[in-house]
Amino acid sequence: MRLSARIKYENNVFIDCHREIFSVRGVNLSLLGLKVKDKALSVCDHEDVVVIIELEEDVSLRGKITRFREDEFVITFNEDPDLIASTVGKYLTSKIYKSGVCPFCSKKIEEGERYCRRCGMFFDYTKPEVVRFIQEFKVGKIFYDLLVEHPEEIEEKLEDRKEFIGVSNGIKKVFDLIRKYATNDYPVLIVGETGTGKELTARAIHERSKRADKPFVVVNCAAIPENLLESELFGYEKGAFTDAHRRKIGRIEFANGGTLFLDEIGDMPVSMQAKLLRFLEDYTFTRVGGNETLHANVRIIAATNVNLEEAVKKGKFREDLYYRLNVLTINIPPLRERKEDIMVLAKYFLNRYAKETGKDIKGFTPEAEEALLNYSWPGNVRELINVIRKAVVLTENTYISEKELNLRREDVDTAYCLNGHSLNLKENIEKVERELVRRAFLKTGGNITKMAKLLGISRPKVYTLIEKHRIGEVSG
Ligand SMILES: Nc1ncnc2c1ncn2[C@@H]1O[C@H](COP(=O)(O)OP(=O)(O)OP(=O)(O)O)[C@@H](O)[C@H]1O
Ligand SMILES: [Mg+2]
Structure with a gap:
C-alpha cells in the first residue's frame, strides 16, 4: 500500500509514451505518482512513460502507467528519490505549508514543522531519505520508525530522557516485575492498551539486565509488510530475490547478545508466527535464500495491545507460540x-x-x-x-x-460528527463515514489491510472511501 499526502493537480500534463505525446488532464499528485484523466491513454496501459509536469518549472519524470478507472490512469514514478524530493517533494511540501493544516488530521501547522505534532504524520518531503522511506515502507505515516532511522531529521526529540514514573500499586507491581524479570533470559510478554508504557517497560528490563550494553532492537510487527517481515527478522543472502544485490543482516542477528523487542506481536501474520516459533525452539535460523544454520543469543520481549488469548481462540494467533512467549507476563493497567x-x-x-x-x-x-x-x-x-x-x-x-x-474531545463524538443541526440523514451519514475512515487511517498509518479490518469492510472498499473523502489530501 502506498500513501503519502497528495494534492489536487488539475493542470494539463504531457505524457511521452514511446514517442507519442499525449496532453492530458491531471487529477492529483503525490510523491509516488500522478493521477490523470483521458480515455486515449488506454493504449499506454502498463507501459513505461515519461511525464512532463509543470511545478515551479517543467519537470520530466519516468514512471509506469496503469489504469485506475475507466478513463483515469495512475503514473507510478520510478525515479530516484533525490529527483522526487527536489521536484514533487518540494512542491508538495510548499503546498502543505501554504495550506496551514496537516493534510492527515487537519491540525494547524507552522511553516518548517517537519511532522505533525498531533498525528505524527511526516510532511517534509524535500529530503531524499524521507522519499526513500515512503517508497520502501509504502505508508504515508512515517512515525516513530523514521525518528529512529533518521534522528537527524528531528531536531526536537519528543521522547528523550525517559524516566519511568508512577506511585500506584498497579505501576509498583510493574516495577517489581521489571526488576525480577531482568535477572533471567526467559521471554517476556507485555500486555497493555496503547500508550501505557509497554516499550518503556521493555527497555527498562533490558537496561537492568546483563545484556544492557548490547543492542535493544525493536521490530514493529504491525508496521512491516508481511512479505518483508521474514527478511527483516532473519536477513537475506545475496540473490535471494530480485532486489537482493547484497547480503543483509536481519534484526535477530543484529540483536545478538542483546534484546529483541517484538512490538504488536498480535499483528504478526500466522505464516511468520510459525517461523518465529521454529526460531524459539533452539534460537537457530537461516537467512532467507541461505542454507547456513546460524545461532543468535537474544532475549525476546514481546508486546501486544490485543488480547492474545482471544486471538488464539479465533485462530489468529498460534496457541503454541502464545504459550512459549507467555512464560513471564507483565500487565500494565490503563x-x-x-x-x-x-x-x-x-x-x-x-x-x-x-x-x-x-x-x-x-x-x-x-x-x-x-x-x-x-x-x-x-x-x-x-x-x-x-x-x-x-x-x-x-x-x-x-x-x-x-x-x-x-x-x-472524544466524549463529544456524536455531536462532533453530526452536521450542525441538520437532520438530513444522507449528509450526516456521509460525515460520520468520513470521520470513521479518517480515524482508521490515522490509527493504522494508512495500512489498507488494517483499515479494512477496523472498519469491517473489504480492501477495495477502503480504497474507494479514501478516494471519495480525499483522506490525506492537501486542502486549500
Ligand atoms: N509511567 C510512565 N512514566 C513516564 N513516561 C511514561 C510512562 N508510561 C509511558 N510513558 C511515556 O508515554 C509514551 C508512550 O509509552 P510507550 O511507547 O512505552 O507505550 P506503548 O504501550 O508501547 O504504546 P503503543 O501501544 O501505542 O505502542 C512514551 O513517551 C513513554 O516514555
Ligand atoms: Mg509501543
Missing part, C-alpha cells in the same frame, strides 16, 4: 485504573515542558486537576503527555486551566 499516577505524571511533564519552553508555570487550577482525574485517557500516558505539552505551549497563565487542557 491510566484510568491507576488514578494515583495521573497527577504525578501530569506535574512531572508540566515541569519538564515549562522548563523547556522557559515559562513560569506553577501548576494546574483545581478545576483542571479534577478534569485530569476524571478523564478516561483512551490514549493513556502518551495522550496525557500530549495534552500537557500542548497546554504548556499555549498558556500564558501561571496555572493551567481546565479550558486550556481541552479535554473531552
Whole structure:
C-alpha cells in the first residue's frame, strides 16, 4: 500500500509514451505518482512513460502507467528519490505549508514543522531519505520508525530522557516485575492498551539486565509488510530475490547478545508466527535464500495491545507460540485504573515542558486537576503527555486551566460528527463515514489491510472511501 499526502493537480500534463505525446488532464499528485484523466491513454496501459509536469518549472519524470478507472490512469514514478524530493517533494511540501493544516488530521501547522505534532504524520518531503522511506515502507505515516532511522531529521526529540514514573500499586507491581524479570533470559510478554508504557517497560528490563550494553532492537510487527517481515527478522543472502544485490543482516542477528523487542506481536501474520516459533525452539535460523544454520543469543520481549488469548481462540494467533512467549507476563493497567499516577505524571511533564519552553508555570487550577482525574485517557500516558505539552505551549497563565487542557474531545463524538443541526440523514451519514475512515487511517498509518479490518469492510472498499473523502489530501 502506498500513501503519502497528495494534492489536487488539475493542470494539463504531457505524457511521452514511446514517442507519442499525449496532453492530458491531471487529477492529483503525490510523491509516488500522478493521477490523470483521458480515455486515449488506454493504449499506454502498463507501459513505461515519461511525464512532463509543470511545478515551479517543467519537470520530466519516468514512471509506469496503469489504469485506475475507466478513463483515469495512475503514473507510478520510478525515479530516484533525490529527483522526487527536489521536484514533487518540494512542491508538495510548499503546498502543505501554504495550506496551514496537516493534510492527515487537519491540525494547524507552522511553516518548517517537519511532522505533525498531533498525528505524527511526516510532511517534509524535500529530503531524499524521507522519499526513500515512503517508497520502501509504502505508508504515508512515517512515525516513530523514521525518528529512529533518521534522528537527524528531528531536531526536537519528543521522547528523550525517559524516566519511568508512577506511585500506584498497579505501576509498583510493574516495577517489581521489571526488576525480577531482568535477572533471567526467559521471554517476556507485555500486555497493555496503547500508550501505557509497554516499550518503556521493555527497555527498562533490558537496561537492568546483563545484556544492557548490547543492542535493544525493536521490530514493529504491525508496521512491516508481511512479505518483508521474514527478511527483516532473519536477513537475506545475496540473490535471494530480485532486489537482493547484497547480503543483509536481519534484526535477530543484529540483536545478538542483546534484546529483541517484538512490538504488536498480535499483528504478526500466522505464516511468520510459525517461523518465529521454529526460531524459539533452539534460537537457530537461516537467512532467507541461505542454507547456513546460524545461532543468535537474544532475549525476546514481546508486546501486544490485543488480547492474545482471544486471538488464539479465533485462530489468529498460534496457541503454541502464545504459550512459549507467555512464560513471564507483565500487565500494565490503563491510566484510568491507576488514578494515583495521573497527577504525578501530569506535574512531572508540566515541569519538564515549562522548563523547556522557559515559562513560569506553577501548576494546574483545581478545576483542571479534577478534569485530569476524571478523564478516561483512551490514549493513556502518551495522550496525557500530549495534552500537557500542548497546554504548556499555549498558556500564558501561571496555572493551567481546565479550558486550556481541552479535554473531552472524544466524549463529544456524536455531536462532533453530526452536521450542525441538520437532520438530513444522507449528509450526516456521509460525515460520520468520513470521520470513521479518517480515524482508521490515522490509527493504522494508512495500512489498507488494517483499515479494512477496523472498519469491517473489504480492501477495495477502503480504497474507494479514501478516494471519495480525499483522506490525506492537501486542502486549500
Ligand atoms: N509511567 C510512565 N512514566 C513516564 N513516561 C511514561 C510512562 N508510561 C509511558 N510513558 C511515556 O508515554 C509514551 C508512550 O509509552 P510507550 O511507547 O512505552 O507505550 P506503548 O504501550 O508501547 O504504546 P503503543 O501501544 O501505542 O505502542 C512514551 O513517551 C513513554 O516514555
Ligand atoms: Mg509501543
